[in-house]
Amino acid sequence: MKQEGIIEAQQEDRGTTHQRKFEKVNEIIGRLGRSRSALVPILQEVQEEYRYLPEEILTYIATALGLSPASVYGVATFYAQFSLEAKGKYVIKICDGTACHVRGSNPVLEAIKKRVNLQGNKSTTDDLRYTVETVSCLGACGLAPVVMINDKIYGQMTPEAINIIIDELEKEDAADE
Amino acid sequence: MEQKNTVLIDGQVVEINGEKNILELTRKIGIDIPTFCYHSELSLYGACRMCVVEVEGRGIMASCSTPPTPGMKILTNSPRVQRVRRTVLELLLANHDRECTTCDRNGSCKLQDLSNRFGVKKIRFGERDVKLPLDHSSRSLVRDPNKCILCGDCVRMCSEVQGIGVLDFAGRGSQTVVAPAFNKNLAEVECVNCGQCAAVCPTGAIVVKDETDRAWAALNDPTKTVVVQVAPAVRVALGEEFGLPAGEIVTGKLVAALKRLGFDKVFDTSITADLTVIEETNEFIKRLQSGERLPQFTSCCPGWVKFAEHNGADFLNNLSSCRSPQQMFGSLVKKHWAKDLGKKPDEIFVVSIMPCTAKKYEAALSNMTTEGVADVDLVLTTQELARMIREAGLVFDQLDVESFDTPFGFTTGAGVIFGATGGVAEAVLRAAHEFVTGQPIEQVNFEAVRGFADRKEATVEIDGQEIKVAVVHGLGNAKKLLEEIREGKADYHIIEVMACPGGCIGGAGQPISPDRETKKQRAKGIYNADKLSQLRKAQDNPMVAKFYERWLKEPNSAEAHEALHTTYSNRGRITGEEIQLIAGEQPKVDIAVCVGTCCYLDGSYDTLQKLMKLTETEQVQDRINLHATFCLEQCEKGPVIKVDDEIINAVTPETVEKVFKEKILKKLAAAGE
Numbered sequence A: 001m002k003q004e005g006i007i008e009a010q011q012e013d014r015g016t017t018h019q020r021k022f023e024k025v026n027e028i029i030g031r032l033g034r035s036r037s038a039l040v041p042i043l044q045e046v047q048e049e050y051r052y053l054p055e056e057i058l059t060y061i062a063t064a065l066g067l068s069p070a071s072v073y074g075v076a077t078f079y080a081q082f083s084l085e086a087k088g089k090y091v092i093k094i095c096d097g098t099a100c101h102v103r104g105s106n107p108v109l110e111a112i113k114k115r116v117n118l119q120g121n122k123s124t125t126d127d128l129r130y131t132v133e134t135v136s137c138l139g140a141c142g143l144a145p146v147v148m149i150n151d152k153i154y155g156q157m158t159p160e161a162i163n164i165i166i167d168e169l170e171k172e173d174a175a176d177e
Numbered sequence B: 001m002e003q004k005n006t007v008l009i010d011g012q013v014v015e016i017n018g019e020k021n022i023l024e025l026t027r028k029i030g031i032d033i034p035t036f037c038y039h040s041e042l043s044l045y046g047a048c049r050m051c052v053v054e055v056e057g058r059g060i061m062a063s064c065s066t067p068p069t070p071g072m073k074i075l076t077n078s079p080r081v082q083r084v085r086r087t088v089l090e091l092l093l094a095n096h097d098r099e100c101t102t103c104d105r106n107g108s109c110k111l112q113d114l115s116n117r118f119g120v121k122k123i124r125f126g127e128r129d130v131k132l133p134l135d136h137s138s139r140s141l142v143r144d145p146n147k148c149i150l151c152g153d154c155v156r157m158c159s160e161v162q163g164i165g166v167l168d169f170a171g172r173g174s175q176t177v178v179a180p181a182f183n184k185n186l187a188e189v190e191c192v193n194c195g196q197c198a199a200v201c202p203t204g205a206i207v208v209k210d211e212t213d214r215a216w217a218a219l220n221d222p223t224k225t226v227v228v229q230v231a232p233a234v235r236v237a238l239g240e241e242f243g244l245p246a247g248e249i250v251t252g253k254l255v256a257a258l259k260r261l262g263f264d265k266v267f268d269t270s271i272t273a274d275l276t277v278i279e280e281t282n283e284f285i286k287r288l289q290s291g292e293r294l295p296q297f298t299s300c301c302p303g304w305v306k307f308a309e310h311n312g313a314d315f316l317n318n319l320s321s322c323r324s325p326q327q328m329f330g331s332l333v334k335k336h337w338a339k340d341l342g343k344k345p346d347e348i349f350v351v352s353i354m355p356c357t358a359k360k361y362e363a364a365l366s367n368m369t370t371e372g373v374a375d376v377d378l379v380l381t382t383q384e385l386a387r388m389i390r391e392a393g394l395v396f397d398q399l400d401v402e403s404f405d406t407p408f409g410f411t412t413g414a415g416v417i418f419g420a421t422g423g424v425a426e427a428v429l430r431a432a433h434e435f436v437t438g439q440p441i442e443q444v445n446f447e448a449v450r451g452f453a454d455r456k457e458a459t460v461e462i463d464g465q466e467i468k469v470a471v472v473h474g475l476g477n478a479k480k481l482l483e484e485i486r487e488g489k490a491d492y493h494i495i496e497v498m499a500c501p502g503g504c505i506g507g508a509g510q511p512i513s514p515d516r517e518t519k520k521q522r523a524k525g526i527y528n529a530d531k532l533s534q535l536r537k538a539q540d541n542p543m544v545a546k547f548y549e550r551w552l553k554e555p556n557s558a559e560a561h562e563a564l565h566t567t568y569s570n571r572g573r574i575t576g577e578e579i580q581l582i583a584g585e586q587p588k589v590d591i592a593v594c595v596g597t598c599c600y601l602d603g604s605y606d607t608l609q610k611l612m613k614l615t616e617t618e619q620v621q622d623r624i625n626l627h628a629t630f631c632l633e634q635c636e637k638g639p640v641i642k643v644d645d646e647i648i649n650a651v652t653p654e655t656v657e658k659v660f661k662e663k664i665l666k667k668l669a670a671a672g673e
């Protein structure tokens, strides 16, 4: 369901997406109230909208709630659920726990990075399609090496297998557009 | 029954007398329990665990946040307490950049002091292996996050006492830091440079920027005439650095020390404080008579001025246009006195010794110059001067007293009391009556505006008119007052604001001392100096009269304005941020709508929404850029929008359509296809 919303938004032209999101921020603030206790719920909903919390939107929220930007930033960085960096449409988490590492998670990681064209220590592609992160133990060591894409788990990954999965994602996207 | 209101502390019976926590109780009987995060003037945080005691039946507890209950048996130095304390210290030190020898707080650091006091000899938990970048951006302060012990004192000082909230905790777990919003530098956010955060920081994590090197360089430069001015509050605090009691007036020794350090002339900022009184009182009387721009706010505190520029755009017109005494001094020296010496402005190097960190920022402002040269070249704090005196090996206590040089050496009590909260207001009151009626007043003491209450008020009658005066110190108190005025709940004619609690005697450049008692002693010293002055009123200063005669003609003349007054500008809260809203394919016009604090409150969001609708109905979205921005620095006439380079004020949802047609559509039409 969430997925659909995002795709819909992307079909609109760039300008109006920004505009629609910003109007949504104001709707959220209006609905949840301009008080400190509403801050965490507001941030949650705003993050749904943008998939992360942009600095300027946090400053805007601080202004609307009469808080200092530093304290809004503090709250946004305290909870693990919030992200201050833009995340891609697909968040690919590759496990680098002991079991996965031993069974060759590293070549898989390299293959993903090459495939989506991510260089250096950047974690999100410029077109905001993919975010690639390493995580420690996903709790599925039996399936090592493990990759998780958005909420779906893929086991026994190899560089070849991950390429096929990404092919599939791209095909789906092309069909949608 | 033996149910008395007492507790047992280390075997001693102690009565509870309304103390809120065990810590206060132990201090009463002369036991000094160590603390990091406890400050009687700030809210309770209770996180550092340094203040532990052992309570029978309950174990180890934080004394700062545990209320005493009758019958408690408390141990303050049991083996368990000792162990816990040492562990707390070791844990802090393990994660601390332990470069004591090169640290500005070496010798005045609480972490160092307590480690010493509790005999920490080795640290069991390893070394800090990260090195976060230092923040040198501020004119006044340096932040070193590697030395932060996360006590939160600065966070609470800036938000609770100063009402700003520049700093806060960010991140979680082992990654937690105390930082400005988005980890920006202090110079990029709404910090007013008051330094109160540095004054409460127990370690070297926030320190006053040390610029003694520049002073030595000037003193050793044979091409420069180096003059120094000393602010009123310095003379009652410098002695503390050399073991003398707080509040002792050390003016004579201070002057002697400066001469021995090599300054060519040693002058007193109090004389330009007298001048400020005359300019500001005349300005006030004019406003009073015309009924305009009231209340008048004082403007000698650069921390307050910057606060107003960020948060009080609607009051900027009410600030007195007078420069601070420090800047009046620099200006007179470079514009006029230099000519007497046959020198150019850049051949004279003006140093000021100030209790204040914000003065460093003020001196560097681009409109405080003469022929392109800064009026004040260098500001040193009381702390930095003490460092220079020590470096030169001068035994302060043994110096023979000397007196200030002319022509900037003769002062009245009025100029001296500028150093304490209420002083400026009192000095103005001593002058106002006489200026209006021509009759000098008999009683020069206005006790009502003295002291440390959050807000002090007085009503005085001048020529049949009641004048209402208010005095606030600490910017949190100023913020409250501004809100009340906006809501129509408070009404005054003249208001003195000082950023630091207690006024300049409590400035962050003063010797470090956490307690209120020290400030009280310093204030006492200031009022004693006033009492001992031959002359008590600024208008009686014969040297100031000479300045008018020779250089300035009369109060508020064109000449006086040129040399002694200034202007203010709105400042946004945070730099470099915008919210992209419409990014057209082929933009011809760029539109920014301010959603900064003032404009937001003026309803700029509605303006923005209307504007977005209009671009939609007129189908011009491909041909414009539209973004929301924070503060276009025109806050008094919000909502403000900017079309290309043109700023348009007061664009309300009602008027936005007109502006859209006349400005934006026209431009688009002109830009053609």
Ligand code: SF4
Pocket: B096, B097, B098, B099, B100, B101, B103, B104, B105, B106, B107, B109, B110, B111, B112, B147, B203, B204, B205
């Ligand atoms: S902050 Fe204190 S303990 Fe840390 S290096 Fe400086 S003097 Fe030493």
Ligand code: SF4
Pocket: B141, B157, B158, B162, B164, B165, B166, B167, B190, B191, B192, B193, B194, B195, B196, B197, B198
């Ligand atoms: S200098 Fe003053 S305004 Fe700036 S962070 Fe410190 S306490 Fe806050």
Ligand code: SF4
Pocket: B147, B148, B149, B150, B151, B152, B153, B154, B155, B178, B197, B200, B201, B202, B203, B205, B206
């Ligand atoms: S900077 Fe200083 S006062 Fe602020 S939290 Fe760190 S140690 Fe405490």
Ligand code: FES
Pocket: A095, A096, A097, A098, A099, A100, A101, A136, A137, A138, A139, A140, A141, A142, A144, A145, A146
């Ligand atoms: S180590 Fe990868 S799932 Fe456990």
Ligand code: FES
Pocket: B034, B035, B036, B037, B038, B045, B046, B047, B048, B049, B050, B051, B052, B062, B063, B064, B065
């Ligand atoms: S002083 Fe009590 S917990 Fe910090």
Ligand code: FES
Pocket: B570, B572, B594, B595, B596, B597, B598, B599, B600, B630, B631, B632, B633, B634, B635, B636, B638, B640
């Ligand atoms: S808030 Fe400053 S111009 Fe809008």
